[in-house]
Amino acid sequence: MSYVDEVFDMVVAKNPAQPEFHQAVKEVLESLRVVIEANEEAYRKDALLERLVTPERQLLFRVPWVDDEGQVQVNNGFRVQFNSAIGPYKGGLRLHPSVNLGIIKFLGFEQIFKNSLTGLPIGGGKGGSDFDPKGKSDREVMAFCQSFITELYKYIGADTDVPAGDIGTGAREIGYMYGQYKRLTGLYEGVLTGKGLTFGGSLARTEATGYGLLYLTEEMLKCNGKDIQGKVVAVSGSGNVAIYASQKAQQLGAKVVTVSDSTGWVYDPEGIDVELLKEVKEVKRARLTEYAAARPSAQYHEGKGVWTVKCDVALPCATQNELDLEDAKTLVANGCFAVAEGANMPTTLEATEYLQKNGVLFCPGKAANAGGVATSALEMSQNSERLSWTFQEVDSKLKSIMVNIFHNLDDAAKKYGMEGNYVAGANIAGFLKVAEAMTAQGVV
Ligand code: NDP
Ligand code: 2IT
DSSP states (O other), rough: OOOOHHHHHHHHSSSSHHHHHHHHHHHHHHHHHHHHTTTTHHHHHHHHHHHTSSEEEEEEEEEEEEEETEEEEEEEEEEEEESSSSSSSSEEEEEOOOHHHHHHHHHHHHHHHHHHHHTTOEEEEEESOOOOOTTOOOHHHHHHHHHHHHGGGGGBTTTTEEEEBBBTBBBHHHHHHHHHHHHOOOSSSSSSSOOGGGGTOOHHHHHHHHHHHHHHHHHHTTTTOOOOOTTTEEEOOOOOHHHHHHHHHHHOOOOOEEEESSSEEEOOOOOHHHHHHIIIISSSSHHHHHHHOOOOTTTEEEEEEEGGGGOOEEOSOOOOOOOHHHHHHHHHTTTTOEEEEESSBBBBBHHHHHHHHHHHHEEOOHHHHHHHHHHHHHHHHHHHHHOOHHHHHHHHHHHHHHHHHHHHHHHHHHHOOOOTOOOHHHHHHHHHHHHHHHTTTTOO
């Protein structure tokens, strides 16, 4: 049996009931097959793949907190410190009832390659909890965040592990966590990114994932003789990534006609009103029904349906496995020619394959959404030098990072005989740097 197949079977056997983790590993290992086979003996002797798929450290802890009725609640807390070969562990904290160890491991594994692709010195990690911030009061969210950090603070630090936002974790949560870390350690250091602008946050970090997604998409289209201007774009989600992806798409002259949340979706043929969306989601923390109620051109539908709308470009920006084979078929039938993932692993393996086989330009999340973590690394740099850069400075660095990422994965795909396969290009380019650093650092 080939080394790649052996390691994949081992991952499934040793990590039962973690389908998202298996899926993420499968996609990466399949892409690496050609690279591994060319160097199989050395990698096998070093157990390089076994080490790559095994987290360096996994923290699981209890998070007790008191709700507004005086009732004690208990959630599960996680931090997976996956790989520190190229820098301190770096990656977000997801707060969502669906969170379990397998989901955090899939996200942490993806983060290794994503962070490598940014070209910046950051290793891979991810964490979170099954706590649901939705419908909680600010005091309850603070109680949870303080309890979460009261355990996690022992294992994180500006030079060891630097968490950030993800689903359910935004500026409010990061602020409460930062305050508790500072109180417990007495340190005023860049231990978290996505901080408020008055206490060490970076300008453009809020916008970075969505903006970066569009900078990369623009470059991918350009290199394939196409242009984002005037195109119809379908976006899913209506959180941090979706909002700023929509905003930048519009600035680049595209028309964004959809957004969604976990209960329904909006079709707005006039183009999404981003200011109204920000008011509904960032200020009121309300449902999309409120957007539709305030916007005469918008049609609200219950359930799932964004990918049924005719579009040129699709940007899934909500969550994993939200775009399946049926959706891919509909997108292709409707003439969609590019898909770039704002979310982490939003497209199933079957859907990805179908899109690629049908000539759709497809950029995986670990490259397309890397602008968020890249700008987090820029926030770390600013914290270290105790300076803050202007919006334009950060934004222009972000743009060149995204353009570079696209060319790196495009070049890697070409070099290994898979021109246009940006999934393979991203996995190979991300892997090679990490593998070289792991090999150079010996058996650790
Ligand atoms: P937010 O919490 O700001 O928004 C998430 C959005 O996705 C909401 O509209 C939410 O709807 C929807 N959503 C979440 N879970 C589900 C679900 N199970 N089913 C349907 N809809 C769902 O998160 P972000 O925008 O930050 O993150 C979105 C994606 O982007 C995630 O995959 C994340 O890992 C990824 N990402 C985020 C980065 C960042 O910097 N924030 C960086 C790189 C990737 P509702 O409000 O109803 O739950
Ligand atoms: O998935 C991701 O890259 C993020 N949630 C952002 C991580 C970060 O450290 O900014």
